[in-house]
Amino acid sequence: MACEQKYEALLNRYLDGETNEQERDDLFLHMETCENCTNHYKELNKALLLVQSSSHIKAPAGFTANVMNQLPAKKKRTSWKKWSKQHPVLVAASLFVILMASSLFSVWNEQAGEEISVSGSQKVEVDQDKGIVIVPEEEVIEGDLTVRNGKVEVEGEITGNLTVINGEQYLASAGEVSGEIEEVDQVLEWIWYHTKRITADVFSLGENAKKSEG
Amino acid sequence: MDAVVKRLIKEIKKAGDQDAFADLVDLYKDKVYQIAYRMTGNSYEAQDMAQEAFLRAYANLDSYDENRKFSTWLFRITTNLCIDRLRKRKPDYSLDAEVQGTEGLTGYSQIAASEKLPEDQVVTFEMQEWVQTEISYLPPKYRSAVVLRYIEDLSISEISDILDLPENTVKTHIHRGREALRKRLGNA
Numbered sequence: 001m002a003c004e005q006k007y008e009a010l011l012n013r014y015l016d017g018e019t020n021e022q023e024r025d026d027l028f029l030h031m032e033t034c035e036n037c038t039n040h041y042k043e044l045n046k047a048l049l050l051v052q053s054s055s056h057i058k059a060p061a062g063f064t065a066n067v068m069n070q071l072p073a074k075k076k077r078t079s080w081k082k083w084s085k086q087h088p089v090l091v092a093a094s095l096f097v098i099l100m101a102s103s104l105f106s107v108w109n110e111q112a113g114e115e116i117s118v119s120g121s122q123k124v125e126v127d128q129d130k131g132i133v134i135v136p137e138e139e140v141i142e143g144d145l146t147v148r149n150g151k152v153e154v155e156g157e158i159t160g161n162l163t164v165i166n167g168e169q170y171l172a173s174a175g176e177v178s179g180e181i182e183e184v185d186q187v188l189e190w191i192w193y194h195t196k197r198i199t200a201d202v203f204s205l206g207e208n209a210k211k212s213e214g
Numbered sequence: 215m216d217a218v219v220k221r222l223i224k225e226i227k228k229a230g231d232q233d234a235f236a237d238l239v240d241l242y243k244d245k246v247y248q249i250a251y252r253m254t255g256n257s258y259e260a261q262d263m264a265q266e267a268f269l270r271a272y273a274n275l276d277s278y279d280e281n282r283k284f285s286t287w288l289f290r291i292t293t294n295l296c297i298d299r300l301r302k303r304k305p306d307y308s309l310d311a312e313v314q315g316t317e318g319l320t321g322y323s324q325i326a327a328s329e330k331l332p333e334d335q336v337v338t339f340e341m342q343e344w345v346q347t348e349i350s351y352l353p354p355k356y357r358s359a360v361v362l363r364y365i366e367d368l369s370i371s372e373i374s375d376i377l378d379l380p381e382n383t384v385k386t387h388i389h390r391g392r393e394a395l396r397k398r399l400g401n402a
Contacts, residue, residue: 012385012389012392015392016370016385016388040396042400043396043397043400043401044392044393044396044400046396046399046400047392047395047396047398047399047400048364048392048395050341050345050399051345051349051360051364051365051395051399052364052365053345054341054342054345054346054365057244057247057248057251057252058244058247058248059243059244059246059247059261059264060247060257060261063239063243063247063261063264063265064236064239064240064243066261066265067236067239067243067265067268067269068232068235068236068239070265070269071232071235071269071272072273
């Protein structure tokens, strides 16, 4: 039929709620005279009413409990993941601290296993087997003495500081140390010792520079 | 309701709060189940699909955009699951098919009725069953559009969001689905 194309489109728009008043009147005026379109409209309307009337189904009892039982157990890893996504700076910082600590620790460990080393003066007796460094009687060591991984027996004289890392010092009655005696045998102390030394170096460098300027 | 839903989702995202999720399931279970039932046509598969939809929503909540409606996102998961199931469904699994070696016995008769109905509800139940059967004859793409439009009462633009189709395509699917239903239900 000639009317169908135009009015079927109009009817669809009417059912979608998209027609204006003019179009609606137009459609219903047409349907008064066109039995075909009227039947089409009535059948569509009936079908839609049937579909809508059947729309009250509820989920079966115990549905929520069923779903909750199937939820995966909480994973701690995922919460950590979330946290790390939210705080990238903290993650980077803690990673840095871990790396620094582990490298310091490995340096410390390397040293701890090593043989005796003496810096500052060569005028000492070193007994590798017993692990003893002796500053002989009548010997005067000018400046500082640093000994790693060994006992130190001072029978002579040291004009500067004595530093013992990872070992002990024994000052004989005849011996003499003019400066400070320092024993370092903990990682933290060792780090502190290093920091102090570095700052002291920087400081004295600055002083030297000032002196040379002046 | 939107404010409640937003708060619940925040709790679930932040602390994995399962009680909050249970509240969310309670809020949407009927609608989700209804879509699943209308799409699959039987309560067994409907329960399966609806549960799966909620489990997926929980697992993928991080990817939910809070600026959009939660129901749109949830219904999208549900319809996608159902359409997938319908595609995979083999013809010999159909409940409408006659069971081999029996006369007039279909798959429906092998599923135990989950609840007993009072006498006066039987008539409406039969009519509903008939309407549902007719809906089940619609091709999945028309079926999803018709179910969301006429059973869930959603707007064309919402349906277009849920089905991820242009609005005009949604309208065409509704028109064709409506026309098919008219032929089956209209002259009864």
